[in-house]
Amino acid sequence: MNLQQFPYSSDNFSYVIFGKHSALAIDGGAVESILDFVQKKKLRLTYITHTHLHPDHNCGTRELLTRSGATLLDGVYLSEHSQIELDGMPVRVHKTPGHTADSVTFHVDNCLITGDTLFNGTIGNCFSGDIKAFYHSIKFLMAFPEDTLIYAGHDYLKYAMSFSRMIEPDNPDIDPYLKSYNSAHVCSLLGDELKVNPYLRFNDSRFIEMLKKKNLPISTEFQRWESVMSIG
Numbered sequence: 001m002n003l004q005q006f007p008y009s010s011d012n013f014s015y016v017i018f019g020k021h022s023a024l025a026i027d028g029g030a031v032e033s034i035l036d037f038v039q040k041k042k043l044r045l046t047y048i049t050h051t052h053l054h055p056d057h058n059c060g061t062r063e064l065l066t067r068s069g070a071t072l073l074d075g076v077y078l079s080e081h082s083q084i085e086l087d088g089m090p091v092r093v094h095k096t097p098g099h100t101a102d103s104v105t106f107h108v109d110n111c112l113i114t115g116d117t118l119f120n121g122t123i124g125n126c127f128s129g130d131i132k133a134f135y136h137s138i139k140f141l142m143a144f145p146e147d148t149l150i151y152a153g154h155d156y157l158k159y160a161m162s163f164s165r166m167i168e169p170d171n172p173d174i175d176p177y178l179k180s181y182n183s184a185h186v187c188s189l190l191g192d193e194l195k196v197n198p199y200l201r202f203n204d205s206r207f208i209e210m211l212k213k214k215n216l217p218i219s220t221e222f223q224r225w226e227s228v229m230s231i232g
Helices: 031-040 061-068 075-080 131-142 157-167 174-179 190-196 205-213 221-231
Strands: 002-008 012-018 022-026 044-049 083-086 089-095 104-108 111-115 149-152
Touching: 002 031, 012 031, 012 104, 012 149, 022 083, 031 044, 031 061, 044 061, 044 083, 075 089, 131 190, 131 221, 149 190, 157 174, 174 190, 205 221
Parallel strands: 022 044, 111 149
Antiparallel strands: 002 012, 012 022, 083 089, 089 104, 104 111
16 A cells, blocks of 8 residues: 655645555545546545544545545544455554544554644644543554654644753754654654654653653653643
8 A cells, every 4th residue: 555645735734545546535635636646646536534524624525526536434434434445455444532523543554644633743632622532542543663654634843843842852852853854745753753742751751750840740641641731
């Protein structure tokens, strides 16, 4: 399976996962780029779906459906299926609520398309209000192998590292992480996220000491998670 990233708007990303013949568009706001790509690759755009249903993520859906004849895999479908078959290969669907109740992460090969659940360097806002569900979603994503590639719904990386440096100024991994940034293809290794993303560092001893100095609760893992969220 293959993955292609398409920027649109000011900082959003669409994605196309494709095999030899068929393609799946995720968060299809980059309508023209997606249609040009599948045409040049001689692919059939078979499915269109979303990481969640915020307007900046489903804004291209209607036009893509009309112009491609693809099938929409909506939230009901995603809630009832754990994978999507594409050219006989699975694209796994993981429920990752927290940013929104309907948020999902798509998993293909060693790549995760995380939408607004996990960004490169930060996480999304907890618009669902369910901070415990968000905690469990982040814990689930953190458990993937460290060589997993994180493809997010927005490019907030430079802003995120400014925040990380502000709260953890002595973190030696921030500069190498920034040097690896490629604006033409934005992704990161989960192993690097664990070193620099403050919302994934609530079990790191240096980070726990920083929370302690701020007089924030640290007794349990969930308390540390809540403490990190409180300073975001």
